[in-house]
Amino acid sequence: MPANLERLPVALVGAGYWGRNLARNLSAASETSLGWVIDPDVASAARLAAPTGASVGATLDEALADDAVRAVAIATPAATHYELTMAALNAGKHVLVEKPIASSYEQGVEMVQEAGRRGLVLMVDHTFCYTPVVQKIREVVRDGTLGDILFVDAVRINLGLVRPDVDVLWDLAPHDLSILDFVLPDGFRPLAVAAHGADPIGAGRACVAYLTLTMPDGAIAHSHVNWLSPTKVRTTVIGGSKRTLIWDDVNPSQRLAIYDRGVDLQYDMSQLGQEERAAALVSYRSGDMVAPALPEREALLGVLREFASAVREDRAPATDGNAGLRVLDLLDSASRSMSFHGATVPLRGTR
Ligand SMILES: NC(=O)c1ccc[n+]([C@@H]2O[C@H](COP(=O)([O-])OP(=O)(O)OC[C@H]3O[C@@H](n4cnc5c(N)ncnc54)[C@H](O)[C@@H]3O)[C@@H](O)[C@H]2O)c1
Numbered sequence: 001m002p003a004n005l006e007r008l009p010v011a012l013v014g015a016g017y018w019g020r021n022l023a024r025n026l027s028a029a030s031e032t033s034l035g036w037v038i039d040p041d042v043a044s045a046a047r048l049a050a051p052t053g054a055s056v057g058a059t060l061d062e063a064l065a066d067d068a069v070r071a072v073a074i075a076t077p078a079a080t081h082y083e084l085t086m087a088a089l090n091a092g093k094h095v096l097v098e099k100p101i102a103s104s105y106e107q108g109v110e111m112v113q114e115a116g117r118r119g120l121v122l123m124v125d126h127t128f129c130y131t132p133v134v135q136k137i138r139e140v141v142r143d144g145t146l147g148d149i150l151f152v153d154a155v156r157i158n159l160g161l162v163r164p165d166v167d168v169l170w171d172l173a174p175h176d177l178s179i180l181d182f183v184l185p186d187g188f189r190p191l192a193v194a195a196h197g198a199d200p201i202g203a204g205r206a207c208v209a210y211l212t213l214t215m216p217d218g219a220i221a222h223s224h225v226n227w228l229s230p231t232k233v234r235t236t237v238i239g240g241s242k243r244t245l246i247w248d249d250v251n252p253s254q255r256l257a258i259y260d261r262g263v264d265l266q267y268d269m270s271q272l273g274q275e276e277r278a279a280a281l282v283s284y285r286s287g288d289m290v291a292p293a294l295p296e297r298e299a300l301l302g303v304l305r306e307f308a309s310a311v312r313e314d315r316a317p318a319t320d321g322n323a324g325l326r327v328l329d330l331l332d333s334a335s336r337s338m339s340f341h342g343a344t345v346p347l348r349g350t351r
Contacts, residue, residue, distance in 0.1 A: 008308045010096075011036035011063035012054075013084055014075035015044040018098060022075050023048040025300045031308035036063040060084055064091040071121075071311060074098060077165045082107040085122070089114045094121040096307045099174040100331055101324030105348065108328045112321035121310045123303075123317040124324035126178035130302030132294045133247060133255045137238070138183040140258060146240025149188060152180065152213075152221035154236040160227035167205035169197060169338070170331055172225035176236070177327045180213075180221060182319065183238075188216055189326070194344040195334035201228065211334050214344065255294060260287030 010032050012023055019039070026034040034054040039045040045056045055063070063069050064087065072088040074081055074097040082102045088095045095115070101124045102108040115122035128134050140146060154176040163171050180190075190213040197206030207228050213221040234249035245258045264283045310317035326349060333345040 007031060007033040008071055008094075008311055009033050009035040009068050010071045010073050011038060011060070011066075011069045011093075012048070012073045012075065013038045013060050013063075014098075015039035015041065015048045016075065019075040020048060021300055022073050022304075023052075025298065025304055026073065027052045027054075029301055029304045029308070031312075032304050035069050036066065038063055060087055064088065064093065069093060071096065071307070073307075078103050078170065079165060082111060085111050086114060089118055089120055089122070092118065092120070094123075094307075094311050096123045096125060096303070097324070098125050099127075099178065099324070099327070100170060101321065101328055103170075105325070105328050105332045108321070108325045112325055115321055119314075121307070121317060122321035122324075123307050123310060124178075124319050124321065124327075125300075125303055126174070126182065126319040126323065126327070127299045127303055128175055128179050129182040129319050130299040130306065132297060133249070134179055134182065136256060136292055136294060137179075137236075137245060137247060140243075140245065141183045141238060141240075142185055145243060145258070146238060146245060147242030148217065148219075149184065149215070149238065149240055150219050151239045152215075152219075152236070153239075154179075154221075154223045155233050157224060157226035157229035158232035159230055162201075162203050162205075162207060162227055167197065167209070168207050168225050168227050169195065169209045169211075169334055172227075173209065173211060173223055173331060173334070174327055176223045176225070177330045178319065178323065179236070181323055181326050188219075189349060190215055190221065190330065190347055192344050192346045193330055193334045193337055194342050195337040196342045197338040206338065209334075209338070211330075213330070252296070254291045256292055258290045258292070260289070261285055 010026050015037055026032045034052045036055045037045040037049040038057045038060050040058050042058050049056045071094040074084050078100055081097050085095050085097050156172050192214040195211045197209040199206050208226045211223040236247045238245050243258050243260050247256050262285050264285050306317050329348045333347055337345045
């Protein structure tokens, strides 16, 4: 097999819930192979390694010493991402790290700089960005189908596992924030965030959180994440000046609908004074709804293909370390806002 078509040998670190999915896809993808499974719980690591004959170890150092390993996939708790990523980069391995990329912005910056210095790929697993529905949303947001973006409203609530290490903000919001980062046009990034969180069951960390993002041109984005909802809701609405889309991820027969309905203004409001604006007429447009056909395929396979291609082609992946850093900036700033009772915190990228 020509060298550029060889499967990328990857050491997987973390044999827990998400590690299981990564192990299955690392061996199923034609672009990657599972070289090692590492976990202090060696029995769990051995169970994942067994079907493929991958080596098993308790610490990452064992896999880093193996010259055959070219890349490391990290699926451990967020607090370990920085240390494990830096160790892998220092050993000259490419890294795919789970979300969130690190537990603090400063750590994320170091990781991105180290990968850049060494010419290695650092990719963050923003899994949803590799689903057909999010790729379609990116297309219609960026090609102007929706017009100017006016508002975004994302709800991700269910009866969730109360995690021992992170609050609901750091557990669930990375999904919506990474999706926003992926689909919105490059010049249309959040400017500031205000967040409220609550721990109504006394779990010791926020189980419910509401984030409000200040967007350019007077637009606004909102995200609600919640571990305490008895029903599962996964809905995102993106309202534009021309059309509005509704993504309902728990409705596989119609995940995405694009509505040609909305509000039309009779005049250019920027040309009117205060009183004239109040009196100006608003009319409602009621056109068709289109539900685009979407293929069903496992996003994680797309993640691994992108990782292997980025390594092979020596380029940044679609969700590179900088995308991870922008999400980290939002999470970090939202956490600070929560501790200041919802004060608006400007994002670092805009300071
Ligand atoms: N992309 C997604 O959609 C998605 C979904 C779920 C979880 N995740 C992310 O995956 C990561 C892991 O989550 P999980 O739900 O699988 O957790 P988990 O607790 O089920 O598994 C974590 C595993 O890591 C192991 N581990 C801990 N420290 C280690 C170390 N230093 N070296 C090697 N192994 C170590 C633990 O023993 C455990 O087996 C988190 O960052 C989480 O946010 C991502």
